[in-house]
Amino acid sequence: MRNIKFIWRYMQGNRLLYLGAIFSIAMGTFFSVLNPLVIKVTIDSIIGDEPLQIPLWFKGIFKEIIFNNSLLSRLTLAAATLILLTAVRGIFLYYKGKWSATAAESIAKNLRDELYNHLQHLPYHYHVQVKTGDLIQRCTSDIEQIRMFMAVQLVEVGRAIFILVIAISILFSLHLKLTLVAMAIVPFIVAYSYFFYAEVKKTFKDADEADGYMSTTLQENLTGVRVVRAFARQSYEIEKFDKKSIDFREKQYRVLRYLAWFWSISDFMCMFQIGAVLVLGVYWAVLGEISLGTLVVFSSYEGMLLWPVRQLGRILTDLGKMQVAINRVQEILDQAVEYTENAGLKPTLKGEIVYENVSFSYEDSLILKDISFEVKKGQTVALLGPTGSGKSTLVYLLARLYDCQSGAIKIDGYDIKAIDKKWLRKHVGLVLQEPFLFARSIKENISFANSAADNSEIFEAAINASIHEVIQSFDKGYETLVGERGVSLSGGQKQRIAIARTIIRDCPILIFDDSLSAVDTETDARIRQALQERNKNTTTFIISHRINTLAAADLILVLEDGKITQQGTHQQLIVEDGMYQRLWKMQNELVLDGS
The missing domain is CATH 3.40.50.300 (P-loop containing nucleotide triphosphate hydrolases)
Structure with missing residues (x-):
């Protein structure tokens, strides 16, 4: 809850941009979902002999082509429709990327400015205790971690939700049993993603702190390089930095091992799910229970459904990194400033x-x-x-x-x-x-x-x-x-x-x-x-x-x-x-x- 308040506070002035980005990703998702339906109509009704099921307004506009017996003209219309849908989708995705990136950059700048301003007003004894390298790391890479999540993953959450709602609604209208098969693995992937996020969150914090220690060692060495050379302590300093670098590498390896396990297992679950849909879909298509076009729609939508759900792991991963970054930044912002502006007396002082x-x-x-x-x-x-x-x-x-x-x-x-x-x-x-x-x-x-x-x-x-x-x-x-x-x-x-x-x-x-x-x-x-x-x-x-x-x-x-x-x-x-x-x-x- 505290992190949500933190994000909401710094979104001030950029919330409309995020709403625009979410609207754009919703429209982009909508037009991407239409593509498999166009392919279904092409296979079942233009190439096949099923009755043409398209909106009446579309029939009214292109009635001369639709009711023309020329297969080439109908296929051309289908191809043009796919190109148009893709182009419109591309426009919305462009504005999604532009608006979310603009808002994220603005949030990162505001946060950097406030953090720097806050550091200027912290008491003397605070700066005596803290390590400069760690402060630099919090003001740069931690804020960059927040910016990346706000620019990419926050909007991706909206995309995943819209795909699930739209695609599942369409699939249920096409074939109930195959939809249940297509959705069977989704709860398990969600649960697995959450379990992974809970386990790996502390590892992110350890790696981030190790990065801060390494930055501090580097900053101290560069600042005191004349002393190091004067006493011929290069080997000692190299060994000291090497220890910090190895520590950071090992903790980063641990993060990567967690990620490797997550992607490999989730990939297996997703491919197993796609295989199940394909096998049962072909079986029901052979029996005539579903059309070939419907099978294509299910195959297309299955990828659309599973990859965003699988992406939940990446979203939670970046969310964990962002939460660690927010906590490290918040530790500085929670420090009481030394004084309030214009507080206290302002007498003429002479020196007694x-x-x-x-x-x-x-x-x-x-x-x-x-x-x-x-x-x-x-x-x-x-x-x-x-x-x-x-x-x-x-x-x-x-x-x-x-x-x-x-x-x-x-x-x-x-x-x-x-x-x-x-x-x-x-x-x-x-x-x-x-x-x-x-x-x-x-x-x-x-x-x-x-x-x-x-x-x-x-x-x-x-x-x-x-x-x-x-x-x-x-x-x-x-x-x-x-x-x-x-x-x-x-x-x-x-x-x-x-x-x-x-x-x-x-x-x-x-x-x-x-x-x-x-x-x-x-x-x-x-x-x-x-x-x-x-x-x-x-x-x-x-x-x-x-x-x-x-x-x-x-x-x-x-x-x-x-x-x-x-x-x-x-x-x-x-x-x-x-x-x-x-x-x-x-x-x-x-x-x-x-x-």
């Missing part, structure tokens, strides 16, 4: 920040424990701590990539949970440690955060990020394509372009999540100096392990095991026993040793 007893846990693991501190507008806060201490999580909470479970975070007196998320993130600029660049030009990457920025603003942002001169040294300057994920740039260049992309928005709050780690200390200092001169009222958070980077901060927070173990200025912390002092001494010793 307060953390009040903030705690956060992720999957039953307590990451932050009772964090409290205050930051004045325009101050710089530095965060130091070992890996896993909660530094990144602490600043992600400020941008509401996650929401704290207890306590409160306030900006200028407003609880951030009361502020519209889009509005909040327009005021909080975040530069990640591993910046992502799109496969576009450098100019497009920098202006991504502010599409209205002109060249002067782009150049200014690049100068402040200490990347302008480097960009100008490239052959195409700002029009240089960076390649997928920025593979054509060094780590430091990517980080600086990401910094330029963030500061071009002129946010009152900036967060650098260890995003200066790939640049040298001189460039690091130059960037921080430029940012400070650019906007002295910007509140800045810097995560780093370099004491030189942290030393100029107004407030330094040392996190260990999710707690603030030290806080103060550089001068205060270097005389206080703790992690900051140990790291300061260690880095000073390295500098002295290096000199």
